[in-house]
Amino acid sequence: MGKSITHKIIEKHLVSGEMVPGQEVGLRIDQTLTQDATGTMAWLQYEAIGIGEVRTDLSVSYVDHNTLQMGFRNPDDHRYLRTVAAQSGAIFSPAGTGICHQLHLENFAKPGATLIGSDSHTPTAGGIGSMAMGAGGLSVALGMAGEAYFIPMPKVVKVHLTGELTGWAAGKDVILELLRRLTVKGGVGKVFEYGGPGVAALSVPDRATITNMGAELGATTSIFPSDDKTKDFLTKMGRPCDFVELVADEDASFDEIIEINLSELEPMVAQPHMPDQVCKVRDLAGKKIDQCAIGSCTNSSYSDLKNTAQILSGKKTPPETDLLISPGSKQVMKMLSREGLIEPLLDAGARVLECTCGPCIGMGGSPTSGGVSVRTFNRNFEGRSGTLDGQVYLVSAQTAARLALDGEFSDPATWGPAPERIELPDDVPSIRDLFVFPPEDKDSVEILRGPNIVALEDFTELPKTVQAKILLKVEDNITTDHILPAGAEITALRSNIPAISQYIFNRVDADFVGRMKNHGTGVILGGENYGQGSSREHAALGPRHLGVKAVIVKSLARIHRANLVNFGILPLLLVNPADYDRLELGAELTIPAGDMTPGGTLEITTASGDAIPVINDLTKKELDIIQSGGLLNAVRQSQS
Ligand code: F3S
Structure with a gap:
């Protein structure tokens, strides 16, 4: 075979x-x-x-x-x-x-x-x-x-x-x-x-x-x-x-x-607030656009931006429509500059930004209140743009460039000839010298830290019996942006877990952190696909710091599940999704965590004596990691 x-x-x-x-x-x-x-x-x-x-x-x-x-x-x-x-x-x-x-x-x-x-x-x-x-x-x-x-x-x-x-x-x-x-x-x-x-x-x-x-x-x-x-x-x-x-x-x-x-295939668009809410661009014809943003790791290549420049060349975006462009690398920027393609972007009214993630992570370029932002990015989760009620639509670079000129969604049949398929030139400029390669004498390098960099705390082992209340109940499709929003103010604290933890779930339930502080330990109840989106492990580290012991959900996203395991939070799956409705905020649960076997079923009991069956889909190794308080503890134990 x-x-x-x-x-x-x-x-x-x-x-x-x-x-x-x-x-x-x-x-x-x-x-x-x-x-x-x-x-x-x-x-x-x-x-x-x-x-x-x-x-x-x-x-x-x-x-x-x-x-x-x-x-x-x-x-x-x-x-x-x-x-x-x-x-x-x-x-x-x-x-x-x-x-x-x-x-x-x-x-x-x-x-x-x-x-x-x-x-x-x-x-x-x-x-x-x-x-x-x-x-x-x-x-x-x-x-x-x-x-x-x-x-x-x-x-x-x-x-x-x-x-x-x-x-x-x-x-x-x-x-x-x-x-x-x-x-x-x-x-x-x-x-x-x-x-x-x-x-x-x-x-x-x-x-x-x-x-x-x-x-x-x-x-x-x-x-x-x-x-x-x-x-x-x-x-x-x-x-x-x-x-x-x-x-x-x-x-x-x-x-x-x-x-x-x-x-x-024809031009498609993912509508707010999920990348799978996809329809044809023509189905939205007539919807006004407040902002177009072209870039991100999804669509910021030389061909994306050369197409953009050619589409915009000699034209201007309407004053009601902001246009932001972030090239993916200085190599892309150098090629655009060398070929005289920055000027048409500027003349069209675009703001040409740094070669960074920028608006994709809410670092500037947020849309207006309730504004429609057409982006070439990969995610359109609520609030990710930095504007909580921003309406983010995801499209290709050439679609975004063309829509920026109209200032509204339109039918591609009216767009005229399609742009050429761009090939890389033979003489692509190198930017290799811009990387900092490690020196020969590494031992002479001093690691420099600022006051924002706080060493990791030690996490304790998972108790054999977890007794805790449900201190947060959330719906399906909770993203890591819901758990810990992006944006300049919050992400600047990424090396400081005690400080960043104060923002956990604060846009979903502003009282959650306070409840966790009052109780010391707690459990989160979630729906389907909990933890989808960005890989940020702070979305597990923060809850762990606050005292979350277990996350009980209908289903879990892969990377977030791994992060929960790595930081010693028990991920449990409801056997009967209908039990989600039986469990309420504040319900006191007893989880016999010490009795778990890999991949086994477990009964959680409520204060009123109801039994809620859950599965742990954990391997033996993952279970050991959680019980020892997280992967760092497990690695240290195995090394010693
Ligand atoms: Fe990509 Fe950066 Fe956005 S890595 S998803 S452009 S935040």
Whole structure:
């Protein structure tokens, strides 16, 4: 039986387990990436492990999220990241060099390599055949320490592409179509492996957009073959030696096959406030647009922005419609500048921002109250833009540029000739010198910390019997943005758990933190897909600091589940989803945590004696981690 690309890479990196869907496999990790919002904590954890030099082939610490330096906190954190990377043998990418995923794709990702990153859009590197997964910061810290990364062996879904994109359709529309069909829960436990004759016609940036936003399906990762297009891309990036061909065997078997005819796609849009609320752009014709934002790790490549510049050239956006553009990297910016493509952007009325995440993470560029913001990003969760009632719509770069001119949604049939498909030039400028490579004499590097960097607290073991009240009851599809909102004020506290914990769930229930302080311990009750979205482990660390002992839900998102385990919070799944309605805020629960067996059922009892059956879908190792108070405790125990 032939093998898929996914199986080939996993087999080559397998250190434990068997490739049976659902069973835990341990993978050797070749590369890691961290970004600053999650990275300071990942690096503090790495220091706490006490390993010295990183044991991966390559680890990169990027600064792209919290680049506003409006006080000492962010600059101090950036300095900490630069110095800890230098002492640990990692590469450092300073603020403004670019967005981690765009930079990693351009400069470091390799076909066939394993990569974990403390950012959920790490699968962007799957666009060139890397097995790239988003992970919690602690998992990445352990990866840097040479430890395996453990995941349930995913099912492999082949997305069989035929035809080719026509008209105004773009790579973004492929993933929006998949989100429309499968929803934000449709990819859990799965790798989406692209194949079929349609692959050859998709550029690497289109492929990377698709794998980037596979994260919104909840997928473990997404991956494209490494083929002639990949070879051309790596050659133009000055890295021809990194190319290896990687395709699925002709007779490879897959757990599922999905067909998409690219020729049938047209511009699509994800409507507020979920990436799977997808419809056709033409269905919204006439809706006024207050803001367009082009950029983010999803759509900020040279081809995206060259298309944008060509669409806007010689035209002007209406005064009611703001246009923001954030290039993905200084390499992209240099190419635009060299080709005279910045000027048409400026003349059209655009604000050209730094090469950072910017508006995607609410770092400036928030829409007006209730404003309609059309963005090329990957997420449109409520409040993520920095404006709580902002209405964020997700589209491709060329659709955003065209809509910015109209100032309202319109029918692509009226847009005129479609933009050309952009190829990279042969002489792509290098920005390699902008990275800070570790010095020879690493021991001479002093790690510099500011007052905002607070060492990690020690977490106690999970009690054998947890007695606690439900101190928060939330609905389905709670995102990590609900748990801990993004935005400049809050993320500046990412290295200071006691301070950042004061913001936990404060936009969902402003009294939650107060209740936790009063009671000391508590339980959260949630619905389906709890913890979807960003990989931020502060969404587990914060509740843990406040005293949350267990999260009882209908279902859990993958990375957040891993973060809960890593920080010693017990994730429990309701056997009967209807029990959600029987449990009320304030209900006192007794959880016999000491009696748990891996993957077993457990009965929680309420003060009135009702029994609520729950499952822990935990492995023995995960259970040990939780019972010892978290992964850091478990690693220290195993080392001692
Ligand atoms: Fe940055 Fe937004 Fe991507 S925060 S890493 S551009 S999802």
